[in-house]
Every structure is written in structure tokens, then in C-alpha cells.
Amino acid sequence: xxxxxxxxxxxxxxxxxxxxxxxxxxxxxxxxxxxxxxxxxxxxxxxxxxxxxxxxxxxxxxxxxxxxxxxxxxxxxxxxxxxxxxxxxxxxxxxxxxxxxxxxxxxxxxxxxxxxxxxxxxxxxxxxxxxxxxxxxxxxxxxxxx
Amino acid sequence: xxxxxxxxxxxxxxxxxxxxxxxxxxxxxxxxxxxxxxxxxxxxxxxxxxxxxxxxxxxxxxxxxxxxxxxxxxxxxxxxxxxxxxxxxxxxxxxxxxxxxxxxxxxxxxxxxxxxxxxxxxxxxxxxxxxxxxxxxxxxxxxxxx
Numbered sequence: 001x002x003x004x005x006x007x008x009x010x011x012x013x014x015x016x017x018x019x020x021x022x023x024x025x026x027x028x029x030x031x032x033x034x035x036x037x038x039x040x041x042x043x044x045x046x047x048x049x050x051x052x053x054x055x056x057x058x059x060x061x062x063x064x065x066x067x068x069x070x071x072x073x074x075x076x077x078x079x080x081x082x083x084x085x086x087x088x089x090x091x092x093x094x095x096x097x098x099x100x101x102x103x104x105x106x107x108x109x110x111x112x113x114x115x116x117x118x119x120x121x122x123x124x125x126x127x128x129x130x131x132x133x134x135x136x137x138x139x140x141x142x143x144x145x146x
Numbered sequence: 147x148x149x150x151x152x153x154x155x156x157x158x159x160x161x162x163x164x165x166x167x168x169x170x171x172x173x174x175x176x177x178x179x180x181x182x183x184x185x186x187x188x189x190x191x192x193x194x195x196x197x198x199x200x201x202x203x204x205x206x207x208x209x210x211x212x213x214x215x216x217x218x219x220x221x222x223x224x225x226x227x228x229x230x231x232x233x234x235x236x237x238x239x240x241x242x243x244x245x246x247x248x249x250x251x252x253x254x255x256x257x258x259x260x261x262x263x264x265x266x267x268x269x270x271x272x273x274x275x276x277x278x279x280x281x282x283x284x285x286x287x288x289x290x291x292x
Contacts, residue, residue, distance in 0.1 A: 002179045002227045004190040008198045010219035016202050018195045022185045026172075028199040030206065033148045039168045043200030043271050044150040046192050049164045052154045053174040054189030056162050060176065073156035081148040081270055090274035124227055125189050128236035130276040 015040065044081060044090075051093050051133060052077035054125035059097070062118055068110055069102035071142035090131045097135065100142040110139045161186065190227060190236075197239050197279060198223035200271035205243070208264055214256055215248035217288035236277045243281065246288040256285045 006020045014030035015037065030036030031044055041049075052075055063070045075097040082091045101110050116137050120126070126133040152166045160176035161183065176182030177190055187195075198221055209216045221243040228237045247256050262283050266272070272279040 002177070004177070004188070004194045004225040004227065006191060006195045006198045006223050008202050008221045008223070010202055014203065014206055016199055018199055020187070020191050020195065023187050023191065026195065028195070030203045031148070031150070034203070041166070041169050042150070043196045043203055045152060045166050045169065046196035046199065047271050047274070048150045049152045049166065049172065049174070050189045050192035050196060052152045053162055053164055053192065056154050056156055057160065057176040057180070057189055060160055075154045077152050077154070079150040081150065087268045087273065088270040090270065122233045124234040124236065125193050127233065128193070128276050130274050
């Protein structure tokens with residue numbers, strides 16, 4: 001079993017400091033949508049960031065395991081929060097992933113690995129949510145202009 | 147409906163940069179437990195931080211609504227990740243909340259508000275997870291030594 005710990009201390013207004021051992025402290029506040037300040041990380045953005053970055057982490061695990069010559073990876077995630085009968089809830093997170101590999105052979109290999117299925121199943125953060133996480137993966141061949 | 151967006155760009159090894167409009171960029175990496183570096187935020191810590199800070203945000207909403215004279219608030223969260231038949235999953239997050247209010251009358255009021263129940267029901271991040279979030283609330287009277 002692995003344990004992940006954080007501490008929160010309320011600062012003022014709608015903002016707090018979030019710490020976790022020797023990691024850089026984060027200022028987090030209620031989103032502007034709910035009366036918080038602009039330009040500050042919010043709990044909702046942290047949840048989406050957790051999903052977005054955990055998918056990369058899981059992707060890197062498989063890229064390494066299958067010796068995929070990865071050249072670049074970028075993703076964009078959108079989490080939707082909606083009023084439901086039970087209150088405000090995340091109703092879905094969509095993640096668009098674009099990655100590039102070394103050559104045409106590697107593109108074929110990437111396409112044969114069923115990476116989307118693997119990410120959906122093995123990304124621990126996405127799979128721990130109560131709402132659907134939808135992935136869209138796109139692979140291309142890196143331009144070897146070097 | 148509210149939309150929360152992030153972008154991830156892989157940097158090197160097991161680390162990425164996470165952005166969200168004009169918020170400060172975050173470096174995030176695979177946890178040390180899974181081969182990542184020390185001292186860097188991880189997807190798993192971000193998920194726990196999202197829960198921990200969203201509970202404060204929800205708490206502040208009710209403190210304001212019920213005019214609770216809040217003096218301090220600090221919490222500590224522990225998320226457990228375990229190997230299950232489906233793969234690694236968060237199996238539970240425990241959050242211990244300690245807050246202080248102005249005087250004995252406010253302590254009584256806080257105790258009558260069923261804050262734990264309200265947080266469990268209305269914290270959008272906690273309530274969007276597929277694993278249980280267990281809360282432990284403790285209220286005290288702030289020392290007015292000023």
C-alpha cells in the first residue's frame with residue numbers, strides 16, 4: 001500500500017496553503033466561478049491536473065515497457081462540473097493526447113499497443129474517479145530535422 | 147456548467163509541466179514509489195490535495211452562510227493507493243480537520259450545524275471520487291490572547 005499525504009492551512013478569504021513534505025507549497029483557492037480570486041490554482045483544477053498528469057505518468061510506464069521511441073507528448077484536459085440532484089459534481093473529464101514517436105515503424109507499433117485501453121484501465125487517478133474519463137489519442141511521426 | 151482546464155507537456159524522464167491559463171506552472175512527476183524524483187508534486191498528491199483543499203473551500207462556504215466566526219482551520223489528508231484486481235486504485239482518503247471559532251457560543255453553534263454531513267454531501271471533489279472519503283472534524287475555541 002502507498003500513502004499520499006497533504007496538509008492544508010487556511011490563510012485568508014478563500015485561500016489556503018497546501019503542503020506535502022518537501023514539495024513546493026501551493027496556494028489554492030475557491031474558483032473564480034464560486035467567488036474566489038483569479039490566477040490561483042483551485043481544488044477543481046487540481047483534480048483535472050491529477051488526471052491529466054497521471055495519464056502521462058501511466059503512458060510513460062508503457063512507453064518504457066514497450067520500448068516506444070517517444071519524442072514528445074502534450075495533452076489537454078477539460079473537467080465538467082454540473083449541478084446534479086445531489087449537488088455539484090464532476091460529470092466527466094475529456095483528455096486529448098498528442099504524442100510523437102521517432103519514425104513510421106514506431107507509429108505502427110504505437111497504434112498496435114492499444115494504449116488508450118491500457119491508460120483507461122491502468123491510470124490509477126482516472127480509474128479512481130466516479131465520473132467517466134474520455135480519452136482521445138493521436139500519434140504522429142516526429143520531424144527529424146536535426 | 148463549469149469547465150476546468152489543464153494542459154500537460156512532457157519535459158524529460160518522468161516529469162511534466164502542468165499549466166492552466168494564468169496560474170503558476172507546476173512541475174509534476176511520477177511518485178518516488180514508482181520510480182520518480184523526490185520533492186516534486188505527483189498526480190496522486192494532486193488528487194489528495196484537491197480533496198483536502200475542496201473540503202476547506204466547501205467549509206468556508208458554510209462558515210460564511212451560517213456566520214460562523216472562524217479563527218483558524220488546518221487539515222491533514224492521507225490517500226491510500228492499493229493494488230486491486232483491476233490495478234492500482236485509490237481505496238480511501240482520510241481527512242482530519244481542526245478548526246477554531248471565536249468563543250464558546252460559536253463552538254456550540256459549529257457543533258449544531260452538522261458540518262461533517264454537509265461537507266460529505268456538498269464537497270464537489272470528494273463526492274466525485276469512486277472511493278470513500280472519511281472525515282474527522284474537531285472544533286475548539288480560539289485563544290483570545292491578543
